Amino acid sequence: MQATGSADSAHVIGTVDARLYGSFVEHLGRAVYTGIYEPDHPTANANGMRQDVIDLVRELEVPIVRYPGGNFVSAYNWEDGIGPREDRPVRLDLAWHTAESNQVGIHEFADWATAANTEMMLAVNLGSRGLDEARALLEYVNHPGGTHWSDLRRTNGREEPWNVKxxxxxxxxxxxxxxxxxxxxxxxxxxxxxxxAMRAFDNSLELVVCGSSTPNMPTYPAWEATVLDYTYDSVDYISLHMYFENHAGDTARYLAQNARLDDYIQTVAGVITYTKAKKRSKKDIYISFDEWNVWYHSKEADKTILEGHDGWPHAPALLEDVYNFEDVLQVGCIINTFIRRCDVVKVACLAQLVNVIAPIMTVPGGPAWRQTTFYPYLYASKFGRGKALRLVVDVPAYATDFAETVPYLDVAAVESDSDGALTFFIVNRHPTETIDLDLSVQGFGERRVVADKVIAGHDLRAVNGPDGQPVEPADGTGVGVTDGRLQGSIAPLSYRMIRLGA
Known part of the structure; x- marks a missing residue:
């Protein structure tokens, strides 16, 4: 099977915002407790945060992390997480039917974010609370001092504001x-x-308004049209969420689901364009796709806790999907879609970062380890920042019940904004056939392969675990640049990252 086409430096989709590779930490399951925070762990730092987890987050180069939710935030009192730990109340979390100790709050999370070399993206509670609590939290987090909330922050040990944007x-x-x-x-x-109210405090804030939770909602996309009608000139982003599953075990259909993702983005982009025209606005609104991931492996196991049969446990194991090799291919396709739609999707958050449907897992008191999906996220985050290119690739395709044309080869390309390297992210969806790639790269000067990583040849159900990580990248072979053409063979059911340097 052949795939031919071209990459041209003049055909640019847009600039990839680094925050396209963001993530998410919610007070859910073990994401916080025994995830990022475990004061008795052998690697714990002075703040009780697991250094082994921090090291893995730094390896991923995560630019921004959304916190503290998620469903959790809609009944969360942020004041419960400040002040002396011994005075903090235990609350019932109605979202996930658990008990919240509040031993980690804004101060602890902010210190963790600094250690992990990431920025905070904070959510306010507009479910059980509202404007006044949001205003108070903003003052607490961002005002220098001399007011009730900012001085309370200083009393609680943080002199300078965090200046969360x-x-x-x-x-x-x-x-x-x-x-x-x-x-x-x-x-x-x-x-x-x-x-x-928040803009009255600081007009430079970047504000995200809620879009549809999934494209399956009965109110979608009328929800976006109505919400943007109210908020278009007051916010900067509209959020979208989507999760991917394969209960039927149909790999071809599963790996085609980024076609649904692309339709979702396209539809909401159309609503944005319509609203801008309707309001005669000069402002552009973008998409913050601040929850996405594979999520289905753990759902049956979670029912006992979520239905309340175990009472109100603190930090139980919830949503702990153990990802397999098939999910590597899915995550690769999803990230490729975000790269190709970087003209409208500026922020995206892999949900979540540790233990809860996450690329990083921990054993309480034991090791932290990389899930299979760690790697496509890693390579995109490290090498997918720069100008996304509009590729022309001619390759055979297949059809599903929701997409008529699904190319067997899914490809995205980014020209680095730091060193000029040209990186291709490639997924071969075909179950049995190698695809011979022949791609013109003549508009980029002399190029050679400087990095080639492949994940291939595993059973689709192969997983990693604390005792071993068999699904890992290997060095690729047989790909090179000859006479301005990138040529080589892409193995069936494989993920590949090929980087061309000068």
């Missing part, structure tokens, strides 16, 4: 599972008023 106005407010669910009109109004 990116804020989410609630979470999934269209969802019936959400504490404080609202209609589009109800949410549009409170989001507008909250944005107005």
């Amino acid at each position: 990116m804020w989410c106005l609630g979470n999934e407010m269209d969802g019936p599972w959400q504490i404080g669910q609202k209609t589009a009109e109800e949410y549009g109004r409170i989001a507008f008023e909250t944005a107005k």
Whole structure:
């Protein structure tokens, strides 16, 4: 099977915002407790944070992390997580039917973010609370001093403000599972008023308004149209969420699901364009795809806790999907879609970062380890920053019930903004056939392969674990640049990262 085409330095989709490779830490399951925070762990630093986890997050070069939720935030009192730990209340978390100790709050998370070399993206509670609490939290986090909330922060040990720039106005407010669910009109109004108040404090903030929780919502895409009608000139991003699953065990259909993702993005981009024209606005709104991942492996095991049969446990194992080789290919396809839509998707958050549907897993008191999906995320984060190129690739395709044309080879390319290297991210979806790639790269000067990593040849159900990680990248072979053409063979059911330097 052949794939031919071209990459041209003049055909640029847009600049990839580094925050396209963001992530998410919610007070859910073991994401926080025995995830990032375990004061009795052998690697714990002075703040009780696991250094082995910090090291892996730094390896991923995660630019921004959304916190503290997620569904959790819609009934969260942020004041419970400040002040002396011994005085902090234990609360019932209605979102995940667990008990929250509040031993980690904004101070601890901010210190962790600094150690992990990432920025914070904070969410405010517009479910059970509203504008006034959001205003107070913003003052606590970002005001230098001399006011009630900023001086309380200083009393609690943080002299300088954190100056967080990116804020989410609630979470999934269209969802019936959400504490404080609202209609589009109800949410549009409170989001507008909250944005107005936050901008009265600092007009340079970047504000994210809630879009549809999934494209399967009955209110989609009318929700986006109504919410943006209220908030268009007051916010900067509209959030989208989507999770991917393969309960049927149909690999071809599973690996085609980024076609649905692309349709979702395209539809909401159309709503944005329509609203801009309707309002005669000169402002551009972008998409913050701040929850996405594979999520289905653990759902049956989670039912006992989520249905309340175990009472209200603290930090139980929840949503601990153990990812397999098939999921490597899926994550590669999803990230490629975000790269190709970087003209409208500026922020994306892999949900989540540690233990909860995450690339990093931990054993309490034991090791931290890399899931199979760690690697496509790693390579995109490290090498996918720069100018995304609009490729022309001619390759055979197949059809599913939701997509008529799914190319067997999924490819994205980025020209680095740091060293000029040209990186191709490639997934071969074909179950049995090698695809011979022949791609013109003549517009980039003399090029040679400087890095070639491949994940291939594993059983689709192969997984990593604390005792061994068999699904890891290997050095690729047989790919090179000859007479301005990138040529080589891409193995069936494989993920490949090929980097061309000068």
